[in-house]
Amino acid sequence: MARKKKEECKTVPAWLTSFSDLMSLLLTFFILLYSMSTLDVTKAIKFLSYFQGEKAKSFEHISVVKPIKIYTTDLAKKIKKIIKRILPAYGYQIVVTQEYVLLRLFNKVLFKPNSLELTPKAKEALDKVAEIIKKLPGNYQVRIEGHTSIEEPTKYLPYIHDDWDLSIRRATTVAKYLISRGVNPKKIIAVGYGNTRPLYTWKNPILQARNRRVEIYLEIAKNKEEKENKQEIKKEEKIPKTVEKNR
Numbered sequence: 211m212a213r214k215k216k217e218e219c220k221t222v223p224a225w226l227t228s229f230s231d232l233m234s235l236l237l238t239f240f241i242l243l244y245s246m247s248t249l250d251v252t253k254a255i256k257f258l259s260y261f262q263g264e265k266a267k268s269f270e271h272i273s274v275v276k277p278i279k280i281y282t283t284d285l286a287k288k289i290k291k292i293i294k295r296i297l298p299a300y301g302y303q304i305v306v307t308q309e310y311v312l313l314r315l316f317n318k319v320l321f322k323p324n325s326l327e328l329t330p331k332a333k334e335a336l337d338k339v340a341e342i343i344k345k346l347p348g349n350y351q352v353r354i355e356g357h358t359s360i361e362e363p364t365k366y367l368p369y370i371h372d373d374w375d376l377s378i379r380r381a382t383t384v385a386k387y388l389i390s391r392g393v394n395p396k397k398i399i400a401v402g403y404g405n406t407r408p409l410y411t412w413k414n415p416i417l418q419a420r421n422r423r424v425e426i427y428l429e430i431a432k433n434k435e436e437k438e439n440k441q442e443i444k445k446e447e448k449i450p451k452t453v454e455k456n457r
Contacts, residue, residue: 340391356381378402
């Protein structure tokens with residue numbers, strides 16, 4: 211008597227394979243967004259220099275200066291700790307260097323649709339930022355930059371003629387709100403760049419939406435002694451070269 215042939219395993223539907231690939235890509239995308247929420251520019255440049263034929267230009271001259279009184283890394287961590295409780299991860303980015311901390315706020319969470327009115331969440335976040343700024347010691351500056359995408363303005367807004375007007379109004383709206391919360395107006399500079407400094411140049415609607423933003427730079431100014439010491443070190447580095455030529 212012939213043995214019964216075992217039933218083969220049922221094949222997986224074709225759509226399930228595509229669906230699993232899509233889920234993997236989405237997971238990778240959100241992990242990338244999270245990892246980019248805090249960026250150390252100095253470390254990024256150093257990392258990229260490993261893949262170049264010669265050393266990166268940023269590291270050609272090494273100079274020793276006094277440590278900055280306000281540590282920007284600690285300041286960035288403090289801002290992120292507060293902001294992440296209020297805004298979603300896709301609504302902001304924080305970039306830190308030795309000279310400034312950059313808080314990048316995207317329009318989707320900053321302004322109401324087709325408006326220059328701040329959202330309640332944006333006001334709550336700016337309230338916390340204002341409290342941090344008011345407690346900053348020493349000499350500092352708050353630089354607020356407004357940016358647009360290549361397709362803006364998409365709808366008519368009063369007193370807005372082009373993308374330059376729109377970018378300036380975005381910056382001044384944030385600046386005026388910070389001033390209303392007690393930030394010293396003498397410390398604030400507001401500028402607009404239109405669509406001349408995009409984060410993304412691809413004509414993708416999602417990426418172009420990321421170009422619509424306001425950037426708040428907390429610039430830590432170095433005192434005169436630090437600048438003079440840095441200049442003296444650079445002069446000392448150049449002296450041996452001139453001596454060799456004279457020989």
